[in-house]
Amino acid sequence: QGCFVFKPTTKKRRLSEKKAHDFRSTSDDSEDTELRFVTCQSLWNQVKSETQRIQEDLNKQLLENLVSFLSRSHSSFQEKTTEWTCRMKFREIPTAALVLGVNVTDHDLTFRGLSDVLQDNITPYVALLEAKDCPGIKNLMQKLMGQLMNCDIDVDSLEDENCVQVSQNKIRCSMSSLTSWYESITKKTDSETPSKKRNSSSRHWQFPPVVVIFKDMESFTTKVLQDFIVISSQHIHELPLVLIFGIATSPMIIHRLLPHSVSSLLCIELFQSLSCKEHLSTIIDKLLLTSRFPFKLGEKVLQVLINIFLYHDFSVQNFIKGFQLCIVEHFYSQPLSVLCCQLVDIKKRAYSLSHEQCENIRRLPSFRRYVEKQESGKQVALLTNDCFLKEETEKLLEDLHVYHENYVSILRCLHVFTSSLPKYPLGKQIRELHCACLENRVWETKEYESSLQLARMLNKTDLVTMLQQCVEILMSSSGKEFDKAAEKLKEFLTQFQNLEEASQERDVSVSSQKELQKKTDLYHLQKTLLELKESRRSKKLTKFEMLRFEVVDYIDSLVRKYLVPADDRTLHEIVYFNATTVLRGHLNAAPRTALHTALNNPHWYLKNQALKCDGGGISNKAPDICIVYKLHLECGRLINLVDWLEAFSTVVTAAEEPNADAASSDQVDDTIHARFIRAVSELELLGFIKPSKQKTDHVARLTWGGC
């Protein structure tokens, strides 16, 4: 029902069910499948733990804020103050409005993390409510009580057997029974043995708040929410309740759902989670722009994933699932992916390659290109000698690894420059720059040209700070080749420092401008202006400008050296996943198009030569439903069934015996009639037509287009 539907992606099931043996069934080389499967799994596990860590980090701030809010919210309940203000003030229900963004599928994870944190730090009593479980207040109360009382049984199931073992429908689903339950629970912890008490009070207080989380505020009906809030506000003195509203759109929804008389019972504080775009940037930064993981995404694939994210769902979870699919697909379809492993394992794996695998390597287009560039003796060795090939492969893969390390560092440096240019010719985000660099030689693009030109106009302070950032990036990178580059950049920095003292030239120009202001005569003014312009054009560049050019040129040279697109690297097929169509087919399904293709061109799916269409004609060998479908495409909004049947029988019989049916043309064969009716009802089932009330012997079309 919900949109950002969580697609039960194939891969998860596949990963769990698939034995290595499934991998084998499709690929012919037998030894490596097991290894590939293991590699794939270990890689995915690494990625998974990494993403979890990232997400925990990202949510940390939000969760901390929430926890502090919750611990604050019922402080008065703990102390039982009798101060005047507390007595006079209306007891509002503390409420956290949690704005999480429109990607509803991702919320689950956040809520799970939240309830874990709450149960660890604040209270064992956390209930998660979903709108689809709560169509009425009764269901809501049932759900709430079920969750709360169960969680209680969970927590101290060991020590009390006489605990409320009442079945669910026996309990009266009212707030008063909930309050009496709460009373008994807190009393019990009160009267427990001292050792036990210390134990529990270290984690929770004596009166832990009861947290009720409404996962999807928007979908709750107004009445249910209102009733619940009114009821619970009457019991707030006995039951320290805290509400958390999960909001997907904007906090305005609270005012839209609740009238003032109800919202005045709440004490709402707003919490906002990180925007999903930033979330994605972090994920890309940590997953893709690192040399930690040997597996890489090709430009087109990355573009597809990002497009799905930006255009369709804003769901980081889906992005990660897509990434997972890429991993599985890569290891599944590419036999050489066995070499897609950590650097330390490459040697061992390369030497244990079988002959067929070596042939696979030789068949790789990038490898062929590489071979052609070598001298003839080496060519022969590469193509015939397996051992030599293995050695060479290992070397090439190591090169590739080094390339990645360098690539990432230089990419970050370039991003430092391009991200501060006006209008962002190469994109604001590093992922855009990354895509541009993967796509083709970035220095040949127009955008790169214009950004270099803009970089040549940067002012000094910006330039210096950027250089400092670049130095930091280069120093922290693991690549060994950057010592020199960093040195060079540092040198630039000192030169800029030295420039500060010598700045007389500027004074000169300033004085000339002062002169300009004195002139009043129009002719003279024009003349001087022209002179000035001339002099500026011909004037030698200032020292600063020279230096700036040097810096930009140096950066340019670094880019040309290290940001070579991956497609140009030899053996890139082993670590880069590039099967865009597969991915698109899995992630961005087009059911309508698929249905149309199946009905319009059955050959596409049935692979039967007889069905092959010639132009727009209708073959009588096609399944009945296809014929009916094609005929219906030629009709308008209302279709006359008799005409349709007529046409159908003509198509079906005409090709068989073109002259025999002339005699019995007015009488349609019963079998054909039956076939027709069956096909039409199938079309109705598929939702293409429906019976019309306007004319009894007509059906209405539900789709447009076609004719």
Added chain:
Amino acid sequence: MPNLEHPAYPAADLLHLESLVPCRESQVSTLLSIFGERQQFSFPSLFIYGHTSSGKTYVMQTLLTTLQLPHVFVNCVEYFTSRLLLEEILIQLQSCSSGTEQTSPVHCDTLNDFVRLFKQAVASRELQDQTLYIVLDRAEQLREMEANILPAFLRLQELTDRNVTVILLSEVVWELFRPNIGCFEPFTMYFPDYSIGHLQKILSQNHPPEYSADFYAAYINILLGVFYMVCRDLKELRHLAALNFAKYCEPVVRGEANERDTRKLWKNIEPHLKKAMQTVYLREISSSQWERLQHDGGEPGQLKGLSAHTHVELPYYSKFLLIAAYLASYNPVRTDKRFFLKHHGKIRKTNFMKKHEKTSNHLLGPKPFPLDRLLAILYSIVDNRVAPTANIFSQITSLVTLQLLSMVGQNDQLDGPRYKCTVSLDFIRAIAR
């Protein structure tokens, strides 16, 4: 001001009662005369109505508790089904009759059972010769329960043949209750709104112990001057008074002004109260945030209210879908061809709009449109080609769950679902930017 007097109750109790219910003396005395003496049968059912926080519940509760009349007090919102309601009444009855805490579980599904169990409960107790009062707060909820509940409560005295009076408290008038088959007419009674003088009197009654009553009364006066225009809700006013009192006292605490210095105090508090009216009163920022702000002496400007966060980030195609939905909802179908086709026919300028269409479509509200039209408009407003993928369709559904679109007529899902766009022009403008 009529002093409460009734022969059946001790004068001290009545005096105490009078001090507890300021500005409601006349209603209380009417009630007392209806109730009569303890053992006397009273009117079978009373219906008391009045605006929000006009003291219905409070007066009823204090009256019954101070005079120690046997009673059962039930809120109908809380006990939302008839079964819960009836059982709750029986449970309370048990606990107030026996005094001891042995409440055996009661099962009462129908009114028939209720009458039987009720008789048992009343018969088994010593208070047989006193009138029992059953107060049903928020009685408007009774209308949504089974049809027989309300009429039965109205004539419970007759049905059970016991000395019982049912009192209904509600915010709506009796006319809206009356079932169309007719029923026993209760005695109706109206609690009028508190006037500003009443509010002043009631609010000033509870002054904080460390300040004099006059000082607090002056504060209440200022508070009412600001808030009376927008809010007459006693509870809300009392809440606001408690929230802002600390700020009012500030000059006194700092020694800049004494308690008599009304003008100075007014100058200090007035802008503060106005700000409170725009923020706390509307629940834009919560009262605890407001208190913290006061405490730190910060400006409320730094805290953005709830409605400041109106921006909603949507995926690219969701934005276009929403815009397309908006266009489909507010443009007539006839104009589609003109707006969205590249080579549309020539438009007859004269009398293009019929007369009744001259009123802005925005005043008429959104109109439903079929899915096909939405998609057609989408294809024409998006620059590049859009494939009708599952993602696009699921986005429509998700917009429905986010309540940005709403589905009209849910019965025919298969053939042409129809939608309405529920967002405002401002929202669309913000998105389209």
